[in-house]
Structures are given as C-alpha cells and as structure tokens.
Amino acid sequence: MLKIKNIGKNFGGVKAVDDLSFNVDKGEIVGLIGPNGSGKSTTINLICGVFPVDFGNISVNEQNISSLPTHERVASGISRTFQNIRLFKDLSVWQNIWVALQQDSDQSSGWMREWFGNSKLQKEKIKEILVFSGLGDRFDDLAGNLSFGEQRRLELARAIASKPKLILLDEPAAGMNSDEVADLRQRILDLKKLGLTVLLVEHVMELVMNVVDRIVVLNFGKKIAEGSPENIQNNKDVQKAYLGGA
Numbered sequence: 001m002l003k004i005k006n007i008g009k010n011f012g013g014v015k016a017v018d019d020l021s022f023n024v025d026k027g028e029i030v031g032l033i034g035p036n037g038s039g040k041s042t043t044i045n046l047i048c049g050v051f052p053v054d055f056g057n058i059s060v061n062e063q064n065i066s067s068l069p070t071h072e073r074v075a076s077g078i079s080r081t082f083q084n085i086r087l088f089k090d091l092s093v094w095q096n097i098w099v100a101l102q103q104d105s106d107q108s109s110g111w112m113r114e115w116f117g118n119s120k121l122q123k124e125k126i127k128e129i130l131v132f133s134g135l136g137d138r139f140d141d142l143a144g145n146l147s148f149g150e151q152r153r154l155e156l157a158r159a160i161a162s163k164p165k166l167i168l169l170d171e172p173a174a175g176m177n178s179d180e181v182a183d184l185r186q187r188i189l190d191l192k193k194l195g196l197t198v199l200l201v202e203h204v205m206e207l208v209m210n211v212v213d214r215i216v217v218l219n220f221g222k223k224i225a226e227g228s229p230e231n232i233q234n235n236k237d238v239q240k241a242y243l244g245g246a
C-alpha cells in the first residue's frame, strides 16, 4: 500500500535520506531501524509531508502523494506519532482526541457547527477510542497528569482517531520500562488486527524483533538491508553498522 521510490532529502550538505526505496504491504508491520541520525524520522516526515522530497516518489494505494500538503495526506489515511510526546498537557484526555478529530474533519463545515451539532456523537466516539487504548478511566483527567506510559497511549489514541489506514510510529517505546513495552507490543498487534498497516521506527529491539513482519535498515540515509527479523539479526552489515553492541 505504501511505495517509497528512490526518495532523497538533503539538509545543507547532509544527505538525510539518500535514494531510499521500500514498500509496505497492506496489513503489514514493517520496522525501520538504524543508528542515530540515519534518516528514520526524516523518512516519516517525508511520508507525512512535513517537508517535500528533493527527488523520488511516495505513493499510497497507487496515489502519488509526494506533493500533497499534510492535511490531504491525513485525509488519504496517513497518521503518525512523534518521537517526542506532543500533547496538549493543559487539556483533558478527551479534549486531546477531540482536537485531533477537528483537524481531520472538513474545514468548510465549520468546527462550531460540527461541535455543537455532534458533540454527543463525538464524545461517544472519543470514549470508544479511549477504551480501546486503555484510557477509558482517564477521560476527564488532564493529559499532563497522566503517567509516561499513559501519555504514550494517548498519543497512539490520537493517531488512530482519524481512522488511518497507515500509521507511522516514531520511537513509541522510547523511555518505556519492559512492562510498558509489552503493553505497547500488544497494542500494535491490535492495530494490525483492525487491518491497519504500520511503519515502526524504533531503537528498542525487544519490541521491534517481536512485533514486525519485516525490517528495513538505514545507515547514513541509505538502505543497507531488508528482511525478516531473524535475517536482519544475522546480517553482518547490520551488525557492523548498528546491532554490533547489542
């Protein structure tokens, strides 16, 4: 469903992403790994349209999205989480989801009408998403008062609120203890069960190796390997560039 073809992005003299190609099939969980600064977040930003590709093509379900603005990419079914938690800490848990839902609705209909017309419906929908995300009992709490693991869950809840087909996760396990990682693993598998397609950027190999179907490895913006978790763990180039210390 996601096809990345020969994309590149330079920042000044740095080739952050360098002639990168890979595909993610519908319903698949693909891991994108590599050392710090190897271009993983940049790849996610290029898919979401945070900035345009310098060259190459990105398509989703055969539609070339390379030059679409971010909101049109969201409308076409792409959603993401961020490497650093980005919540509205002074808003409640449900309001954080509500804000995300507004971004995805038709701007021309006007958010006031949307809100007053459908507030009950929206609250029901938000409740459903929060229960699914393990935050059903945190509905009215301030986002800033959630534990670290719960804040990560809220980010994930917000990302699925727009009913995406493809979800891009940028280091969702960063800073988690192993119980939280195990919970996250199950949540990612639940997304797969719902039929979502997942691209997972992650350094926590305990998660990557136990949840993905396939792995793409970057080094200096280039793909150096692609294959099954087992395959990648035994790959000499990957061991040298990245997994060596582990």
Ligand SMILES: Nc1ncnc2c1ncn2[C@@H]1O[C@H](COP(=O)(O)OP(=O)(O)OP(=O)(O)O)[C@@H](O)[C@H]1O
Pocket (backbone or CB within 6 Å): 011, 014, 015, 016, 034, 035, 036, 037, 038, 039, 040, 041, 042, 043, 083
């Ligand atoms: N907006 C930007 N402006 C300038 N340089 C950038 C920008 N974003 C990324 N870079 C540079 O591009 C390279 C790739 O960065 P990127 O953030 O994609 O790496 P990463 O693989 O996500 O690393 P990490 O594992 O540390 O998150 C780095 O050299 C980084 O400094």
Ligand SMILES: [Mg+2]
Pocket (backbone or CB within 6 Å): 040, 041, 042, 083
């Ligand atoms: Mg990154």
